[in-house]
Amino acid sequence: MSNPPSAEINFRAQNQLSELFTALDSGTGREVRRMLSTLSPQSIAQLLESSPPRIRHVLWNLIDKEIEGEVLQELSYDVQSQILATMDTEEMVAVMEGLDADDVADILQQLPERLMAEVLSSMSETDRERVESVLAYDEETAGGLMDTDTISVRPNLTLDVVLRYLRRHEQLPESTDSLFVVNRQGQYIGLLPLSRLLTTDPSVTVREIMSTDLEPIPADMPDTEVARLFAKYDWITAPVIDEQNRLVGRITIDDVVDVIREDADHSLMSLAGLDEEEDTFATVRRTAPRRAVWLGINLLTALLASWVINLFQDTIDKVVALAVLMPIVASMGGVAGSQTLTVVIRGMALGQIGRSNLNWLLSRELGSAVLNAMLWAVVIGVIAGLWFDDTRIAVIILVAMVINLITAALAGAILPVALRAMRIDPALAGGVALTTVTDVVGFMSFLGLATLYYG
Amino acid sequence: MSNPPSAEINFRAQNQLSELFTALDSGTGREVRRMLSTLSPQSIAQLLESSPPRIRHVLWNLIDKEIEGEVLQELSYDVQSQILATMDTEEMVAVMEGLDADDVADILQQLPERLMAEVLSSMSETDRERVESVLAYDEETAGGLMDTDTISVRPNLTLDVVLRYLRRHEQLPESTDSLFVVNRQGQYIGLLPLSRLLTTDPSVTVREIMSTDLEPIPADMPDTEVARLFAKYDWITAPVIDEQNRLVGRITIDDVVDVIREDADHSLMSLAGLDEEEDTFATVRRTAPRRAVWLGINLLTALLASWVINLFQDTIDKVVALAVLMPIVASMGGVAGSQTLTVVIRGMALGQIGRSNLNWLLSRELGSAVLNAMLWAVVIGVIAGLWFDDTRIAVIILVAMVINLITAALAGAILPVALRAMRIDPALAGGVALTTVTDVVGFMSFLGLATLYYG
Numbered sequence: 087m088s089n090p091p092s093a094e095i096n097f098r099a100q101n102q103l104s105e106l107f108t109a110l111d112s113g114t115g116r117e118v119r120r121m122l123s124t125l126s127p128q129s130i131a132q133l134l135e136s137s138p139p140r141i142r143h144v145l146w147n148l149i150d151k152e153i154e155g156e157v158l159q160e161l162s163y164d165v166q167s168q169i170l171a172t173m174d175t176e177e178m179v180a181v182m183e184g185l186d187a188d189d190v191a192d193i194l195q196q197l198p199e200r201l202m203a204e205v206l207s208s209m210s211e212t213d214r215e216r217v218e219s220v221l222a223y224d225e226e227t228a229g230g231l232m233d234t235d236t237i238s239v240r241p242n243l244t245l246d247v248v249l250r251y252l253r254r255h256e257q258l259p260e261s262t263d264s265l266f267v268v269n270r271q272g273q274y275i276g277l278l279p280l281s282r283l284l285t286t287d288p289s290v291t292v293r294e295i296m297s298t299d300l301e302p303i304p305a306d307m308p309d310t311e312v313a314r315l316f317a318k319y320d321w322i323t324a325p326v327i328d329e330q331n332r333l334v335g336r337i338t339i340d341d342v343v344d345v346i347r348e349d350a351d352h353s354l355m356s357l358a359g360l361d362e363e364e365d366t367f368a369t370v371r372r373t374a375p376r377r378a379v380w381l382g383i384n385l386l387t388a389l390l391a392s393w394v395i396n397l398f399q400d401t402i403d404k405v406v407a408l409a410v411l412m413p414i415v416a417s418m419g420g421v422a423g424s425q426t427l428t429v430v431i432r433g434m435a436l437g438q439i440g441r442s443n444l445n446w447l448l449s450r451e452l453g454s455a456v457l458n459a460m461l462w463a464v465v466i467g468v469i470a471g472l473w474f475d476d477t478r479i480a481v482i483i484l485v486a487m488v489i490n491l492i493t494a495a496l497a498g499a500i501l502p503v504a505l506r507a508m509r510i511d512p513a514l515a516g517g518v519a520l521t522t523v524t525d526v527v528g529f530m531s532f533l534g535l536a537t538l539y540y541g
Numbered sequence: 542m543s544n545p546p547s548a549e550i551n552f553r554a555q556n557q558l559s560e561l562f563t564a565l566d567s568g569t570g571r572e573v574r575r576m577l578s579t580l581s582p583q584s585i586a587q588l589l590e591s592s593p594p595r596i597r598h599v600l601w602n603l604i605d606k607e608i609e610g611e612v613l614q615e616l617s618y619d620v621q622s623q624i625l626a627t628m629d630t631e632e633m634v635a636v637m638e639g640l641d642a643d644d645v646a647d648i649l650q651q652l653p654e655r656l657m658a659e660v661l662s663s664m665s666e667t668d669r670e671r672v673e674s675v676l677a678y679d680e681e682t683a684g685g686l687m688d689t690d691t692i693s694v695r696p697n698l699t700l701d702v703v704l705r706y707l708r709r710h711e712q713l714p715e716s717t718d719s720l721f722v723v724n725r726q727g728q729y730i731g732l733l734p735l736s737r738l739l740t741t742d743p744s745v746t747v748r749e750i751m752s753t754d755l756e757p758i759p760a761d762m763p764d765t766e767v768a769r770l771f772a773k774y775d776w777i778t779a780p781v782i783d784e785q786n787r788l789v790g791r792i793t794i795d796d797v798v799d800v801i802r803e804d805a806d807h808s809l810m811s812l813a814g815l816d817e818e819e820d821t822f823a824t825v826r827r828t829a830p831r832r833a834v835w836l837g838i839n840l841l842t843a844l845l846a847s848w849v850i851n852l853f854q855d856t857i858d859k860v861v862a863l864a865v866l867m868p869i870v871a872s873m874g875g876v877a878g879s880q881t882l883t884v885v886i887r888g889m890a891l892g893q894i895g896r897s898n899l900n901w902l903l904s905r906e907l908g909s910a911v912l913n914a915m916l917w918a919v920v921i922g923v924i925a926g927l928w929f930d931d932t933r934i935a936v937i938i939l940v941a942m943v944i945n946l947i948t949a950a951l952a953g954a955i956l957p958v959a960l961r962a963m964r965i966d967p968a969l970a971g972g973v974a975l976t977t978v979t980d981v982v983g984f985m986s987f988l989g990l991a992t993l994y995y996g
Contacts, residue, residue, distance in 0.1 A: 104897045128773040136893040138901040160773075249739065258736035261777060263718050280735045281713035284704065317802070318583040318615075320795035322716060322777055339794050340775035343801060347772070350805030351887065357809070358883035359876075366888035367901070370908035377880055378913050384876040385917060388869040389924070395865045402857075402864050409857050409864035410850045413980075414843040416868070421814075421839040425832055428813035432806065433821035438591040442559045446593040446822070453825035458833050462840060469844070525868075 102129070103136055110144060119148045127153045131160030134169075138367050143172065155181045159189040164365035167196040175201070179208045186260075187213075188233045188341065191220040219334065228312050229305035231345070232326040232335030235259040238266045239292055241275060246288035248278070261338040263322045267296045273331040274302045302327040305334055312337060313345040314437065353431050356513035359383075383518055391416070391525040398533035401540055407474045408536050411483055414466060416528030419490035422458065423520045426451050426498025431513050434502060448499050455495030463487035478539050486532035490524060497523040557584070558591055565599060574603045582608045586615035589624075593822050598627065610636045614644040619820035622651040630656070634663045641715075642668075643688045643796065646675040674789065683767050684760035686800070687781040687790035690714040693721040694747055696730060701743035703733070716793040718777045722751045728786040729757045757782040760789055767792060768800040769892065808886050811968035814838075838973055846871070846980040853988035856995055862929045863991050866938055869921060871983030874945035877913065878975045881906050881953025886968050889957060903954050910950030918942035933994050941987035945979060952978040 102125070109117045122130060122145070130149060134142050134157070146169055149157060158166060158181055170178065170193070178197075182190045182205075194202045194217065206214050216234050223229020237258060239248050248265070252258070265283070267276040276296035286295050302325040303312060315321070316339060326335045351362040359380030365372075395402075395412070402408050430447070433439040439447065463484045471480030501519050502512035557580070564572045577585060577600070585604060589597050589612070601624055604612060613621060613636055625633065625648070633652075637645045637660075649657045649672065661669050671689050678684025692713060694703050703720070707713070720738070722731040731751035741750050757780040758767060770776070771794060781790045806817040814835035820827075850857070850867070857863050885902070888894040894902065918939045926935030956974050957967035 103895060107897045126774070132773070132892070135891070136895075136898060138898060138905075252739045253742075255740045257740055261718075261775065262736050263716075263777070280739065281717050284707045284735065284738075285710045285712055287708075317798050318587070319581070320716065320793075320798075322718070322794065338775075339777065339798075343772050343775075343794075343798065346798060346801060347805055350802055350809075354805075354809040354812070354887065355883060357812075358880050360880060360883060364884065366884060366891070366893050367898070367905070370905055370912065373905060374909040374912040377877070377909055378916060380880065381873060381877060381913055381917050385869070385873060385921065388872045391868055391872070392865050395868070399861050399865065403861045406854050406858045406864075409861075409867075410847050410854065412864075413846055413850070413868060413871070414840070417843045417846070417976075417980075418836060418840060422832070422836060425813050425815060425835065428810060428815060429819065429821060432809065436590070436821070437587070438821050440558060440591075442562045443591060443593060443822070450593075450822070450825055450828065454829040454832055457825065457829040458836055461833060462836050466840065521872075525872075 103133060106133060106145070107141070110141060115144075115148050118145070119150075122149055127156035128160055130157045134161060135165060135366070139168065139369050142168070142367070146172075151180075155183065155185045158182075158193060159185055162365065163192075163196055163363045164368065166193060168365070170196055175204050175208055178205050182209075183213075186233045186235070187216040187220050188231060188335075190217045191230065192225070194221065195225050223305055226309050227305065228303045228307040228309065228326050228337060229334070231309050231312060231341050232305070232337050233259070233341075234335045236266055236325070236333060236336045237262065238268045238272075238333060239278065241267050241269070241291070241293035241296065243292050244288065245283055245286060245290055245292065245295075248283065248292060249288060261323060261340060266325050266333055266336070267292055268333050271330075272333060274325050274327050274333045277325070300324065302331075302333075303337065304329075309345045310349055313342050313349060316342040317346060349435065353428075353435055353513040356511060357428075357431075357517045359514070359517075384521075387518060387522045387525065390522060391529055394526050394529045395533065398529075398537055401533060401537045405479070405536065405540055407476070407479055408533060411470055411479070412529055412532050415483065415486045415490050415532045416525045418462065418466075418487060419494040419524030419528045420521055422455065422491050423494030423498040423524050424517065426455075426495050427502060427516050427520050430499050430502045431516060434506065434512065439503070444499075444503060448496070451495040451499045452492065455492050459488040459491035463491070479536075482535045482539060483532065486528070486535055489531040490528045493527045494520075494524050558588060561588060561600070562596070565596060570599075570603050573600070574605075577604055582611035583615055585612050589616060590620060590821070594623065594824050597623070597822070601627075606635075610638065610640050613637075613648060614640055617820065618651060618818045619823065621648060623820070625651055630659050630663055633660050637664075638668075641688045641690070642671040642675050643686060643790075645672045646685065647680070649676065650680050678760055681764050682760065683758045683762040683764065683781050683792060684789070686764050686767060686796050687760070687792050688714070688796075689790045691721055691780070691788060691791045692717065693723045693727075693788060694733065696722050696724070696746070696748035696751065698747050699743065700738060700741055700745055700747065700750075703738065703747060704743060716778060716795060721780050721788055721791070722747055723788050726785075727788060729780050729782050729788040732780070755779065757786075757788075758792065759784075764800045765804055768797050768804060771797040772801060804890065808883075808890055808968040811966060812883075812886075812972045814969070814972075839976075842973060842977045842980065845977060846984055849981055849984045850988065853984075853992055856988060856992045860934070860991065860995055862931070862934055863988060866925055866934070867984055867987050870938065870941045870945050870987045871980045873917065873921075873942060874949040874979030874983045875976055877910065877946050878949030878953040878979050879972065881910075881950050882957060882971050882975050885954050885957045886971060889961065889967065894958070899954075899958060903951070906950040906954045907947065910947050914943040914946035918946070934991075937990045937994060938987065941983070941990055944986040945983045948982045949975075949979050 106118060106121060109121060134145055137145060158169065182193060194205060219234055220230065220232065263280055265278040266274060267278055269275055276298045277300055278292055278296050282295055305326050305328050323336050323338050325333055326337055328334045348362050355362040355364060430439060466487055467480040467484035470483045471477055497520055502516045505512040505515050561573060561576060564576060589600055592600060613624065637648060649660060674689055675685065675687065718735055720733040721729060722733055724730055731753045732755055733747055733751050737750055760781050760783050778791050778793045780788055781792055783789045803817050810817045810819060885894060921942055922935040922939035925938045926932055952975055957971045960967040960970050
């Protein structure tokens with residue numbers, strides 16, 4: 087279990103932000119520029135993410151040119167494209183100089199096709215080739231995630247030769263913890279961890295100590311599966327190969343951490359009809375239309391519920407207490423269903439749920455729903471009976487509650503699986519679909535039973 | 542943007558699971574044992590997580606004794622403690638042999654105090670000391686996350702000496718990418734990346750090339766902040782120090798990835814009143830009571846809404862169409878509010894939201910809410926007017942909708958910040974608090990206006 091995000095944790099970042107806003111208010115950019123120059127690119131990116139758009143653009147222009155690229159690559163896609171929109175081709179090329187090929191590719195993919203081609207053609211030839219080799223793969227695959235600056239060695243070399251070869255480098259690529267072993271055709275055959283290189287007798291050959299346990303990652307593997315492999319096996323870097331088994335790049339844990347965060351965010355944001363890349367400080371102009379669509383979809387659900395209620399107008403007209411109590415049945419169904427839905431959606435995201443255990447899960451949810459239905463249906467039955475001094479209404483709400491809580495559990499468990507089978511994202515559509523079911527069944531059972539009794 | 546969890550991604554794991562279940566059904570444990578012996582501890586842990594409790598225990602008993610410990614440490618807390626509950630002290634000690642101190646500490650903390658002491662006292666003295674040094678820190682701090690197997694060197698050594706010193710090791714601790722530089726008092730003074738060690742002339746001293754940029758992590762830093770630092774600066778390992786600046790351990794990225802996943806899960810699960818460590822396949826006996834509490838809390842909210850409706854019984858009695866339409870206003874408020882709530886809760890979890898930008902965020906939400914309120918209030922007004930052939934009801938629902946959507950935006954933005962200030966977890970309490978507000982204001986405004994018009 088982890089702490090809820092607490093006040094202290096954000097203290098430092100929020101303090102920087104306050105100081106910065108004060109400095110910006112006081113007018114001169116010089117003080118702000120001085121403050122920014124003491125911060126790391128990552129901290130500056132965090133400040134930009136935490137700033138409203140207008141301040142964001144002012145800040146961006148005060149950043150030291152030399153670290154603009156590093157700051158840019160740390161930003162989320164939404165914020166990146168806002169900032170890119172203010173640059174011309176030349177500025178973009180300058181900003182991206184010195185970044186890793188995968189990061190440049192990520193940034194370029196935020197741009198319109200035509201502009202991307204323009205920026206690419208203005209790059210130096212080696213840079214362009216490296217970036218294009220990454221761009222050849224879909225952004226959401228291992229190929230789109232990988233970097234191309236690998237260090238590879240042949241299996242027949244002695245460690246002594248490898249050590250001398252490494253010493254000829256000014257420095258090794260960031261996060262290098264292993265060298266890759268390839269054959270004459272450039273095909274991946276094994277891994278040589280730096281730590282093993284350092285603890286083994288230098289006269290031994292690479293082949294004798296290389297590790298062949300780790301299966302290399304095919305370039306077309308989806309990034310979410312790459313993330314799962316990294317999390318599962320505690321990798322720091324992993325080799326990426328093409329269809330001919332040739333080493334084409336490597337993926338490092340820092341890029342994977344971003345995928346893990348996005349994946350985890352995906353369910354949370356989607357359940358509220360939001361995009362996981364949504365900029366917290368997007369303008370009204372960007373926010374309002376996105377929200378409007380979601381509200382429209384939910385209005386249809388609400389109208390459907392109203393249509394159900396409308397069927398029972400006469401009964402409500404006779405017993406107005408029904409109108410008072412009916413939202414309880416619908417809302418409890420919604421709450422119970424969303425618990426099941428969340429557990430199932432998370433289980434699916436973790437790769438835990440499939441045909442073989444779905445039945446067990448269904449019966450568990452059913453069992454839990456029956457117990458809770460009995461408990462809370464009796465409680466609400468007693469409350470309603472006493473409140474309106476009417477045993478009939480007590481029985482009606484009791485039975486309706488049992489029906490809706492059991493329906494909610496079944497819907498919460500089945501809907502996400504069914505939606506996935508239809509290739510619809512359960513996290514996005516599951517909540518709306520569930521509410522529709524629990525509202526309709528809730529109103530229908532409660533008012534329908536009432537019509538039978540009072541009609 | 543990342544792919545939604547798709548069928549293919551889980552294909553391999555789900556296939557293993559089906560095969561395993563079939564083998565279990567066929568009766569003999571031998572086939573299952575053979576299958577398990579081909580899998581990594583991580584894959585076995587995934588299978589256990591994906592199995593209902595009874596199968597889980599059968600599987601556990603078929604695992605090769607030698608990897609039990611590795612499997613155990615990969616499991617989530619909920620599942621870990623279920624399995625630990627079936628062991629005696631001796632078995633526990635045997636299982637934990639060979640695990641890292643931080644992993645042993647994590648597992649021990651699942652046990653009752655008395656049992657933990659028993660297991661500790663049955664361990665070898667060196668093992669016990671290492672584990673106790675981790676146990677001295679709170680589980681949710683850097684100290685609780687760290688491992689104690691660091692390799693440290695003195696600053697005045699030449700690299701040549703360091704290389705010879707390393708070669709005397711059988712192997713380096715897992716995920717070692719840097720050595721730590723300490724002074725005579727054991728105080729941390731810098732970092733020596735292996736990659737730099739490999740690319741520098743061996744006659745140079747450690748002091749000349751060590752890196753001092755990275756600020757060491759105090760042992761009492763909360764784990765969520767540690768995770769944020771790792772994600773921000775792309776660290777693989779980082780040194781942990783005590784109050785006297787002495788190096789006490791190191792944190793590696795694999796432990797941090799778990800914290801990042803839990804943190805990200807926290808908001809999703811809490812919004813549905815669930816624990817982020819919840820076992821997907823918990824039994825009914827464990828699930829039902831946890832869910833019951835949440836349903837009870839939400840019943841109070843629903844009853845409050847009913848009480849509000851009850852105030853307007855006479856008006857509903859006069860115009861039954863009000864009963865038909867009233868859920869629309871409440872439910873649209875709930876949907877709009879939960880969008881704002883989710884954006885703010887995520888922004889807070891990312892450390893983006895504080896006093897300095899809250900006002901901007903509030904006005905953005907307000908602006909967006911006003912625009913959407915105007916759009917959808919008119920739409921629903923027109924629909925209601927045509928449906929019941931009544932312009933009064935059109936105006937009433939239009940105005941009520943505007944009021945509730947604006948209230949929802951304000952509540953969605955202010956509630957989480959207010960809850961955090963009161964040290965209540967916004968992810969857990971935010972949803973219920975929000976629904977209470979949007980239900981009460983929704984019914985109150987719609988029925989209140991109707992009473993003014995028709996009364």
